[in-house]
Amino acid sequence: MANVKFKVQLGGTIKGRIRVPGDKSISHRSIMLGALAEGKTTVTGFLEGDDALATLQAFREMGVDIDGPNNGNVTINGVGLRGLKKPNKPLDMGNSGTSTRLLAGILAGQDFDCELVGDASLSKRPMKRVTVPLRLMGAELETTEDGTLPMIIRGKGQTLKAIDYTLPMASAQVKSCVLLAGLFAEGTTCALEPAPTRDHTERMLNGFGYEVHSEKLDNQRMKACLKGGGSLKGRHIDVPSDISSAAFFMAAAAVSKDSDLVIEHVGMNPTRVGIIDILKLMGANIELENFHEVGGEPVADVHVRYAPLKGIHIPEELVALAIDEFPVLFVVASTAEGQTVLTGAEELRVKESDRIQVMADALIAIGVDAQPTADGMIINGGKQSPQNAEIQSHHDHRISMAMTIAGLNAVSEIIIDDCANVNTSFPIFIDLINEVGMKVEVVEEK
Numbered sequence: 001m002a003n004v005k006f007k008v009q010l011g012g013t014i015k016g017r018i019r020v021p022g023d024k025s026i027s028h029r030s031i032m033l034g035a036l037a038e039g040k041t042t043v044t045g046f047l048e049g050d051d052a053l054a055t056l057q058a059f060r061e062m063g064v065d066i067d068g069p070n071n072g073n074v075t076i077n078g079v080g081l082r083g084l085k086k087p088n089k090p091l092d093m094g095n096s097g098t099s100t101r102l103l104a105g106i107l108a109g110q111d112f113d114c115e116l117v118g119d120a121s122l123s124k125r126p127m128k129r130v131t132v133p134l135r136l137m138g139a140e141l142e143t144t145e146d147g148t149l150p151m152i153i154r155g156k157g158q159t160l161k162a163i164d165y166t167l168p169m170a171s172a173q174v175k176s177c178v179l180l181a182g183l184f185a186e187g188t189t190c191a192l193e194p195a196p197t198r199d200h201t202e203r204m205l206n207g208f209g210y211e212v213h214s215e216k217l218d219n220q221r222m223k224a225c226l227k228g229g230g231s232l233k234g235r236h237i238d239v240p241s242d243i244s245s246a247a248f249f250m251a252a253a254a255v256s257k258d259s260d261l262v263i264e265h266v267g268m269n270p271t272r273v274g275i276i277d278i279l280k281l282m283g284a285n286i287e288l289e290n291f292h293e294v295g296g297e298p299v300a301d302v303h304v305r306y307a308p309l310k311g312i313h314i315p316e317e318l319v320a321l322a323i324d325e326f327p328v329l330f331v332v333a334s335t336a337e338g339q340t341v342l343t344g345a346e347e348l349r350v351k352e353s354d355r356i357q358v359m360a361d362a363l364i365a366i367g368v369d370a371q372p373t374a375d376g377m378i379i380n381g382g383k384q385s386p387q388n389a390e391i392q393s394h395h396d397h398r399i400s401m402a403m404t405i406a407g408l409n410a411v412s413e414i415i416i417d418d419c420a421n422v423n424t425s426f427p428i429f430i431d432l433i434n435e436v437g438m439k440v441e442v443v444e445e446k
């Protein structure tokens with residue numbers, strides 16, 4: 001396969017009015033719940049990126065009739081909770097942690113064996129976090145000794161046991177895995193999280209008429225519970241634009257002089273808006289306009305104008321609410337005056353890459369004063385020394401995009417290696433970033 005490199009020209013002013021593609025987390029869940037529902041589910045705004053397409057393809061291979069995607073429109077003819085069929089081959093989850101961990105929960109309750117495989121990056125990511133609770137529920141699963149893919153899920157059609165599970169880490173994927181397995185369990189399954197994480201699974205299950213009870217306990221901890229054995233009713237889902245994709249554009253406009261950008265129809269779920277809170281704490285000028293609700297999820301237009309930024313200690317309670325945005329937030333911190341400190345974010349080490357180490361290496365390579373720590377990063381911003389650099393993305397779409405944004409304030413040319421991975425979450429990233437005022441050339445090397 002050709003190696004796709006991004007050659008980023010320095011500088012630029014970010015202006016315009018854009019719309020970024022659909023939310024990845026909601027797109028995955030629309031296929032999963034649509035497939036498990038009775039009747040037809042129609043989806044608009046579906047993200048046609050490789051990760052969400054891996055989920056779609058997996059359900060096709062399990063016998064679900066799915067039309068599309070066609071310009072973000074998908075129709076799923078649901079087969080009900082007991083209607084999935086054994087696929088003829090291992091299901092390829094590509095680069096997608098969300099597909100793998102949520103599907104593991106669904107597959108644990110089936111009456112057929114199934115194998116999940118993935119690419120080099122996904123095959124290194126920890127899966128014990130889902131095999132541990134699923135085994136407690138009575139599921140039979142096998143992984144490598146290290147607890148990584150490939151994963152075999154042995155389905156005997158057994159009814160799973162409901163559990164009351166306290167998650168050891170703040171992870172929406174683990175919470176969702178447990179709740180989805182809970183659909184196939186006898187009794188009430190609960191997932192208690194150490195800090196609130198994205199709640200799209202709970203919201204969407206409720207939207208499909210499957211009651212999930214969520215309550216806030218002490219210390220902001222959330223507990224979500226559902227009773228097994230119910231049914232989901234097909235519905236329409238309008239997927240809002242992905243705040244995690246919008247984040248690259250918010251950051252770009254926040255760090256470049258004279259910028260003025262509107263990003264339309266962005267998902268504003270309170271469990272996802274950490275990026276906005278953090279940028280505002282740094283001094284960013286962000287206004288939310290045209291607030292409204294689509295299908296149970298709040299959306300707004302995000303208006304960002306340039307303002308000088310300062311370093312901060314990022315409040316730990318915002319970490320899970322901005323978990324995918326740290327690569328680009330590190331870039332923002334490198335341009336802000338003073339020190340930015342991130343703590344409590346060790347989960348970043350087990351994403352598509354080790355996002356603490358990889359971003360520290362990339363920023364140091366372009367002359368930024370950055371210091372990785374066990375659970376975060378210390379960045380002394382506002383002073384970069386000129387250094388030409390060729391950056392490695394390490395199979396991580398968010399590194400490719402974050403380091404592109406670094407070009408706005410870098411003092412020497414940036415080339416990023418291995419960038420085809422932006423297709424996992426944001427296939428039109430380069431078109432949009434060039435449209436709003438950057439100059440990024442895509443070079444394909446055989």
Ligand SMILES: O=C(O)C1=C[C@@H](OP(=O)(O)O)[C@@H](O)[C@H](O)C1
Pocket residue numbers: 024025026097098170171172173174176198323324347
């Ligand atoms: O549930 C989801 O859709 C996701 C949850 C997060 O992962 P963790 O739950 O592992 O933190 C996030 O990083 C990922 O991009 C999408």
Ligand SMILES: C=C(OP(=O)(O)O)C(=O)O
Pocket residue numbers: 051095096097098099324351352398425
């Ligand atoms: C962590 C991410 O996704 P996933 O875990 O689904 O691979 C991401 O998109 O940043």
